[in-house]
Amino acid sequence: MTVESQELRFRTHREGEILDITDKTQTVIESSRMRNGVAVLFVPGSTGAITTIEYEPGLLADLTVALERLAPKDASYEHEKRWHDGNGHSHIRASIIGPDLSVPFRDKKLTLGTWQQIVFLELDVRPRDRTVIVQLVGE
Amino acid sequence: MTVESQELRFRTHREGEILDITDKTQTVIESSRMRNGVAVLFVPGSTGAITTIEYEPGLLADLTVALERLAPKDASYEHEKRWHDGNGHSHIRASIIGPDLSVPFRDKKLTLGTWQQIVFLELDVRPRDRTVIVQLVGE
Amino acid sequence: MTVESQELRFRTHREGEILDITDKTQTVIESSRMRNGVAVLFVPGSTGAITTIEYEPGLLADLTVALERLAPKDASYEHEKRWHDGNGHSHIRASIIGPDLSVPFRDKKLTLGTWQQIVFLELDVRPRDRTVIVQLVGE
Numbered sequence: 022m023t024v025e026s027q028e029l030r031f032r033t034h035r036e037g038e039i040l041d042i043t044d045k046t047q048t049v050i051e052s053s054r055m056r057n058g059v060a061v062l063f064v065p066g067s068t069g070a071i072t073t074i075e076y077e078p079g080l081l082a083d084l085t086v087a088l089e090r091l092a093p094k095d096a097s098y099e100h101e102k103r104w105h106d107g108n109g110h111s112h113i114r115a116s117i118i119g120p121d122l123s124v125p126f127r128d129k130k131l132t133l134g135t136w137q138q139i140v141f142l143e144l145d146v147r148p149r150d151r152t153v154i155v156q157l158v159g160e
Numbered sequence: 161m162t163v164e165s166q167e168l169r170f171r172t173h174r175e176g177e178i179l180d181i182t183d184k185t186q187t188v189i190e191s192s193r194m195r196n197g198v199a200v201l202f203v204p205g206s207t208g209a210i211t212t213i214e215y216e217p218g219l220l221a222d223l224t225v226a227l228e229r230l231a232p233k234d235a236s237y238e239h240e241k242r243w244h245d246g247n248g249h250s251h252i253r254a255s256i257i258g259p260d261l262s263v264p265f266r267d268k269k270l271t272l273g274t275w276q277q278i279v280f281l282e283l284d285v286r287p288r289d290r291t292v293i294v295q296l297v298g299e
Numbered sequence: 300m301t302v303e304s305q306e307l308r309f310r311t312h313r314e315g316e317i318l319d320i321t322d323k324t325q326t327v328i329e330s331s332r333m334r335n336g337v338a339v340l341f342v343p344g345s346t347g348a349i350t351t352i353e354y355e356p357g358l359l360a361d362l363t364v365a366l367e368r369l370a371p372k373d374a375s376y377e378h379e380k381r382w383h384d385g386n387g388h389s390h391i392r393a394s395i396i397g398p399d400l401s402v403p404f405r406d407k408k409l410t411l412g413t414w415q416q417i418v419f420l421e422l423d424v425r426p427r428d429r430t431v432i433v434q435l436v437g438e
Binding site: 023024026059061063064065066067091092096098099100101102103104109112113115116117119120121123154156158 | 335336337350351352353355356357358360361362364365368369395396397400401402403405410411412414415436437438
């Protein structure tokens with residue numbers, strides 16, 4: 022059993038951007054010494070999140086609507102009253118979706134469905150330089 | 161440290177079906193060579209989800225109501241406008257609940273609470289043949 | 300590769316209490332034999348949840364509002380009709396947020412962001428003695 026750690030690094034461009042990071046994650050596995058195990062993805066930061074979705078433009082728009090339902094941008098936030106950075110809703114959405122995702126891999130391949138992609142959600146209100154940790158545990 | 165991978169396979173019968181997969185998951189651990197570790201459950205597919213709940217009929221009905229609140233079935237979905245498969249809400253619910261669950265096990269036993277079960281949520285609008293990956297990492 | 304298991308134990312005082320368990324989790328890693336791996340946190344029980352948030356009073360209040368939006372306390376719950384323990388909303392909130400969180404660690408340090416803490420959410424309606432399992436897998 023071994024542990025290998027790599028980082029995905031990218032720049033986001035706007036609030037609500039949804040990035041498909043499946044290929045980058047698959048590449049981490051391919052470049053590792055491991056054949057079978059689990060890829061644990063984690064966002065260090067409290068205004069980004071990771072989940073899976075069928076990555077097509079319709080659903081990306083629908084997810085944006087659903088996030089607005091979870092924590093409306095124009096609601097009143099105590100965070101805003103104290104810090105005035107305009108991203109109270111970003112934090113709340115991130116806490117509900119969650120910063121982590123664990124995906125098994127077998128024979129060096131993520132066990133995703135055919136129409137299922139791993140996505141990073143930029144929930145903050147401004148462009149950010151983002152890092153996602155990919156920790157592999159396996160053999 | 162080793163990795164073992166098994167699959168749970170079952171057929172669902174209707175949208176909103178909530179299946180208790182606790183016993184099946186416990187059986188995977190019992191049939192493995194491992195004593196302590198983590199069971200990582202993962203749904204390959206973008207219209208199913210995994211979480212835990214106290215598996216009693218009242219809460220199963222309540223969860224269905226809550227999922228409708230998260231992503232109402234009769235809302236307008238861009239996914240529907242493009243693909244016409246009637247399951248835009250299914251995808252969105254699945255992305256919010258999430259496709260993965262990690263449960264520690266010790267002495268070959270899942271560390272669940274007494275009234276806590278692992279459940280698969282069939283969020284799609286039609287019966288499906290489903291697979292859940294159970295990846296064990298441990299020793 | 301090894302597995303180590305510890306438990307965080309604490310008493311909660313009221314519904315909606317949000318406890319910062321980052322330091323306790325970091326201490327588990329420091330006291331272990333492991334340098335790199337993943338910390339899997341899990342709540343045995345169906346009315347508690349784990350996520351991350353920037354732990355400041357504004358956001359803690361905002362998260363409480365968002366949980367009320369997810370599953371309002373004064374809505375009608377089938378669970379309540381059967382069991383009369385007043386916590387139908389607690390169960391539903393817990394199932395949506397989820398009982399598990401996986402955080403990578405490197406060089407004996409959690410890979411959290413600077414303003415990101417690990418939190419336990421007491422979603423039940425009364426004080427509880429709580430246990431959170433911290434299962435480390437790594438080397």
